[in-house]
Amino acid sequence: MTPVAERNGVGGTGLRVEGLTKAYGETQALAGVSFELRRGSIHALLGGNGSGKSTAVKILAGVERADRGELAVGDERIDARAMTPGRAREAGLRFVHQQASTFPSLTVAENLAIGHGFPHDALGRVRWRAVRRRSRAVLQRFGIDADPSTPLAELGPASRAMVAIARALQDQEGEADGILVLDEPTASLPAEEVRLLLAALQRYAAAGQTILYITHRLEEVLDVADTATILRNGEVVATVDRGSVDHESLVELIVGRRVEWGLSQRSGEDRAGEPVLRASGVCGGRVRDASFSLAAGEVVGVAGLLGSGRSTLLRVIFGATPLEAGELELDGSAVRRRTPREAMRAGIAYVPEDRLSEGAFPALSVAENLAITVPGRYFGRGRWQRRRERREACGLVDTYGIKAGSIDSSFASLSGGNQQKVVLARWMQRQPRLLLLDEPTQGVDMGARAEIWKLVRGAVRQGAAALVVSSDFEELARTCDRILVMREGRIAAELRGEEINEESIDRSTLTAEIHS
Amino acid sequence: MLTGLEAYAMVGLLVVVALFFSFYSKTADVFPTSANAAQIVGGQAVVAIIALAALIPLICNEWDLSVGATAGMSSIFAAAAMSHGAPVILAILLGIGLGALVGVVNALIITRAGVSAVITTLGMATIIEGVVNQKSKGLAIVANIPSSVVSFGSQNWLGIPRTAYALALAAVLVYYALTHTPVGRQLYALGANQEGARLVGLRTKMLLGSTFVAAGALAGAAGVLQVARAGGADPRIGPSLTLPALAAAFLSAAAIKPGRFNVAGTLVAIFFLATLNNGLNLAGAASYVSSYINGAALILGVGLAAFLGRKRTGGG
Numbered sequence: 001m002t003p004v005a006e007r008n009g010v011g012g013t014g015l016r017v018e019g020l021t022k023a024y025g026e027t028q029a030l031a032g033v034s035f036e037l038r039r040g041s042i043h044a045l046l047g048g049n050g051s052g053k054s055t056a057v058k059i060l061a062g063v064e065r066a067d068r069g070e071l072a073v074g075d076e077r078i079d080a081r082a083m084t085p086g087r088a089r090e091a092g093l094r095f096v097h098q099q100a101s102t103f104p105s106l107t108v109a110e111n112l113a114i115g116h117g118f119p120h121d122a123l124g125r126v127r128w129r130a131v132r133r134r135s136r137a138v139l140q141r142f143g144i145d146a147d148p149s150t151p152l153a154e155l156g157p158a159s160r161a162m163v164a165i166a167r168a169l170q171d172q173e174g175e176a177d178g179i180l181v182l183d184e185p186t187a188s189l190p191a192e193e194v195r196l197l198l199a200a201l202q203r204y205a206a207a208g209q210t211i212l213y214i215t216h217r218l219e220e221v222l223d224v225a226d227t228a229t230i231l232r233n234g235e236v237v238a239t240v241d242r243g244s245v246d247h248e249s250l251v252e253l254i255v256g257r258r259v260e261w262g263l264s265q266r267s268g269e270d271r272a273g274e275p276v277l278r279a280s281g282v283c284g285g286r287v288r289d290a291s292f293s294l295a296a297g298e299v300v301g302v303a304g305l306l307g308s309g310r311s312t313l314l315r316v317i318f319g320a321t322p323l324e325a326g327e328l329e330l331d332g333s334a335v336r337r338r339t340p341r342e343a344m345r346a347g348i349a350y351v352p353e354d355r356l357s358e359g360a361f362p363a364l365s366v367a368e369n370l371a372i373t374v375p376g377r378y379f380g381r382g383r384w385q386r387r388r389e390r391r392e393a394c395g396l397v398d399t400y401g402i403k404a405g406s407i408d409s410s411f412a413s414l415s416g417g418n419q420q421k422v423v424l425a426r427w428m429q430r431q432p433r434l435l436l437l438d439e440p441t442q443g444v445d446m447g448a449r450a451e452i453w454k455l456v457r458g459a460v461r462q463g464a465a466a467l468v469v470s471s472d473f474e475e476l477a478r479t480c481d482r483i484l485v486m487r488e489g490r491i492a493a494e495l496r497g498e499e500i501n502e503e504s505i506d507r508s509t510l511t512a513e514i515h516s
Numbered sequence: 517m518l519t520g521l522e523a524y525a526m527v528g529l530l531v532v533v534a535l536f537f538s539f540y541s542k543t544a545d546v547f548p549t550s551a552n553a554a555q556i557v558g559g560q561a562v563v564a565i566i567a568l569a570a571l572i573p574l575i576c577n578e579w580d581l582s583v584g585a586t587a588g589m590s591s592i593f594a595a596a597a598m599s600h601g602a603p604v605i606l607a608i609l610l611g612i613g614l615g616a617l618v619g620v621v622n623a624l625i626i627t628r629a630g631v632s633a634v635i636t637t638l639g640m641a642t643i644i645e646g647v648v649n650q651k652s653k654g655l656a657i658v659a660n661i662p663s664s665v666v667s668f669g670s671q672n673w674l675g676i677p678r679t680a681y682a683l684a685l686a687a688v689l690v691y692y693a694l695t696h697t698p699v700g701r702q703l704y705a706l707g708a709n710q711e712g713a714r715l716v717g718l719r720t721k722m723l724l725g726s727t728f729v730a731a732g733a734l735a736g737a738a739g740v741l742q743v744a745r746a747g748g749a750d751p752r753i754g755p756s757l758t759l760p761a762l763a764a765a766f767l768s769a770a771a772i773k774p775g776r777f778n779v780a781g782t783l784v785a786i787f788f789l790a791t792l793n794n795g796l797n798l799a800g801a802a803s804y805v806s807s808y809i810n811g812a813a814l815i816l817g818v819g820l821a822a823f824l825g826r827k828r829t830g831g832g
Contacts (some may be wrong), residue, residue, distance in 0.1 A: 358711050358712055358715055361713075370718050372702075382696075
C-alpha cells in the first residue's frame with residue numbers, strides 16, 4: 001500500500017505509459033511510446049500531423065486497441081491491449097475532446113447534471129433545487145463565473161470549455177484523483193479566450209489536478225506545460241521540461257530533419273501566366289482579409305492548422321459560404337452574385353473535403369454522379385439521350401482510370417480513390433478555369449494519389465489554376481508551385497520556389513504572429 | 517440476380533395473390549371476371565394519381581400529407597362549378613389550378629419559412645378540410661353533373677375503364693418528367709444529398725418547391741377524376757386518400773427500381789394493394805381489414821425504402 005500522503009501528493013507518478021505500440025496495416029502509428037505524468041502537473045503531448053499523438057489518446061480512451069504496451073495509473077497496472085472506455089473511466093482517466101460534447105441550448109446546471117445523473121424523488125421527478133445546489137458547488141470548485149440557470153450558449157467559448165472540463169471531472173472521488181486528458185481544447189477558441197482557459201488549467205493543476213494536454217499551439221505549451229513529450233513518426237523524440245526549451249527548439253524537435261524527397265511534381269519554371277483569380281480583402285466565415293492572386297498554370301497550396309480557415313477560404317470563393325467583404329475577380333471580371341451556381345457558370349470547380357456528405361451522391365450510380373454537373377448536355381430532341389450519357393460516362397471512366405464494377409454501380413460501392421476520381425472527372429468535363437480542391441487525396445491510397453495529382457497538373461497545364469488545401473504538408477511541398485500559409489483566418493505567409501519544403505510549411509503554420 | 521429478384525418480387529406477389537383469389541372457392545366465380553378487373557383498375561385511378569402526386573416530393577425525401585385533402589377540395593370545387601353550369605373544361609382547369617395553388621403555398625412555407633414539410637402539409641390538409649366543409653356545408657354535390665363527365669367515370673373504351681386512360685396519361689407524364697428531363701435527374705440528386713446538390717450548383721429550394729406545386733396540380737387532377745368516377749363530390753373522401761397513396765409511393769422503392777422511388781413501382785404497389793383488398797372483400801372479410809392492410813403497407817413501405825436505400829449507400 002502506498003501511503004495516502006504520497007498518493008495524493010504532488011510529484012508522484014500520475015500516469016505512466018510504457019511501450020505503446022500500434023500499427024494500422026503497413027503504417028506504424030506508434031512504435032513503443034513511453035512517457036510519464038507527475039501528479040499535479042500539466043504535461044503536453046506534441047507532434048505534427050501523423051506523429052501518432054491522436055492514436056495515443058484514442059488508446060488511452062479505450063476506443064482504439066493497442067498492439068502492445070502497458071499503462072499505470074497510480075499503482076494500478078493495466079495492459080494497454082485490454083483498455084475499454086469503461087476501464088479508462090474506472091482508472092480515473094477523464095477526456096474532453098476537441099468538439100466538446102456540450103449542449104448549448106440547455107442550462108449550465110443541466111449540462112453538468114447530464115454527466116452525473118439527475119437526482120430525483122421516488123416518483124422520478126427531478127429535484128431541481130438539488131441540481132442547482134450541486135451545480136453551484138461544482139462551478140465554484142472549478143472557478144467558473146456563471147449562473148447554473150444560464151443557457152450554455154450565452155457563455156463565452158472558454159467558459160463553455162471549462163464547463164465541459166468540470167463535467168468530466170465533477171465526480172472524481174478525491175478532488176484531484178484522476179487524470180484529465182484534453183485533446184486540442186483551444187483549436188477553435190479566439191486568443192483572449194485561450195488565455196482564460198489556460199489560466200483555469202493552471203489553477204486546477206495548482207490544486208493537484210494531473211493534466212495531459214494535446215495541442216498544436218507551441219506558445220500555449222511554453223506558457224502552461226510543466227513538461228512536454230514530443231512525438232514524431234510514432235516515436236518519442238524527447239521529453240523536456242519547460243525552461244529547458246524555447247519556441248525554436250520545440251519546432252526543431254517536432255519537425256526534425258527530413259530526408260529530401262526525390263523528384264518533385266512541381267513545374268520548376270516560374271511561369272506567371274494570365275491571372276485567373278484575384279482576391280482582395282476577402283472576409284467570410286473564419287476567413288479575414290485574405291488577398292492573393294492565382295495565375296494560369298499554377299497549383300497553389302493552402303496550408304494551415306485545423307481551424308485556420310483553410311477550408312472556409314475555398315468555400316467563400318465558391319460561394320458556399322457568404323462573402324462578407326472584399327472582392328473576387330475571375331479572369332479580370334468581378335464575380336457579383338455569389339452562389340455555387342454562379343461560381344460554376346464562371347468556371348469554378350469545387351471538390352469538398354467530405355466526399356460522402358458533400359461531394360457526391362452516394363446512393364446514385366457512377367453515371368448519374370458524372371452527369372450531374374452537366375445537366376443540359378444529355379437532354380435533346382425532347383428526351384434524355386441515355387445512350388449518349390452512357391457512352392460518355394464509359395469514356396470518362398476509361399480516361400480517368402476509374403475502377404468500378406460498372407457505370408451503374410452505386411458511388412458508395414467504390415473505393416475512396418475511385419470515388420475521388422469520379423468527383424474529379426465530373427468537374428474536369430466542364431473544363432474549369434479554377435479548381436478548388438479540399439483534401440483531394442484524403443482516404444486515397446498511394447497509387448491513386450499520384451494519379452489524382454497528375455489529373456490536376458494536366459488541367460492546370462491547359463491554362464487553369466488550382467488552389468489546394470491539404471493537411472499533408474509533405475504532399476503540398478511536393479506538388480505545389482506556391483504555398484499560402486493560413487493562421488487564424490488570415491494569410492500569414494507565402495512560400496515560393498526553393499523555400500517550399502515540409503519543414504518550412506510546418507514551421508510557418510506553427511509560428512504564431514508574435515514570433516514572426 | 518438478386519436485384520432482379522428485388523425488382524420483380526412485388527410483381528410476383530401481385531400475380532400470386534391474383535391467382536390465389538382466382539382459384540379460391542369463395543372468390544373463384546367473381547374475382548377472375550373482366551367486370552371485377554375493370555372495377556379494380558377503374559376504382560384505383562384516383563388514388564393512383566394521388567400516389568404519383570405524393571411520389572414527386574418523396575423523391576426529394578419530403579412528405580406531402582396534403583395530397584388527399586387537396587384532391588378532395590378540387591373535387592368539391594369542380595363539382596360545384598359543374599353543377600352551376602360552368603363549362604366542363606373550365607371546371608377541370610379550376611380543379612387542377614386550385615391544387616397547384618395549394619402546392620405553391622406549401623412550397624413557399626417550406627422553402628422560404630423553413631417549416632418542415634410534414635408539419636406544413638399536415639396543417640394544410642386540416643385547413644383544406646375546413647375550406648371543404650365551409651364550401652359544401654358538409655353535403656355531397658351530385659346535382660347537375662354533366663352526363664359526359666359521369667359517363668367518362670363509369671364507361672369503358674375498348675373494354676378498359678376510361679379513367680384508366682387518365683391514369684395512364686398521368687403516369688406517362690410523371691415518368692417522362694422524372695426520367696427524361698434534367699429536372700428529374702436533379703430531383704433524384706437532391707433526394708440523395710441535399711448539401712451535395714447545392715454544391716454542384718442546383719437550385720435546391722426552387723427544385724424542392726416545384727415538387728410540391730406538381731404534387732398539388734396532380735392531386736387536383738385526381739380530384740376532378742373523382743367527380744367523374746363518383747358522379748359528384750363527397751366532402752368526406754379527401755383525407756382518407758392520403759395514406760393509401762403515400763403507402764404506395766413508399767412501396768415503389770421496393771419494386772422495379774429497388775432503392776429508388778419510381779412511377780412503375782408506384783403503379784405495381786397500388787394494384788397489389790387493390791387486388792389484395794378486393795380479393796379479401798369478395799372472400800367476405802370485414803371492411804376493417806383494409807385498414808389493417810393499408811396501415812401495414814405504409815409501415816412496410818417506409819421500412820423497405822429505408823432498408824433498400826441503406827443497402828445502396830453501403831451504410832449499416
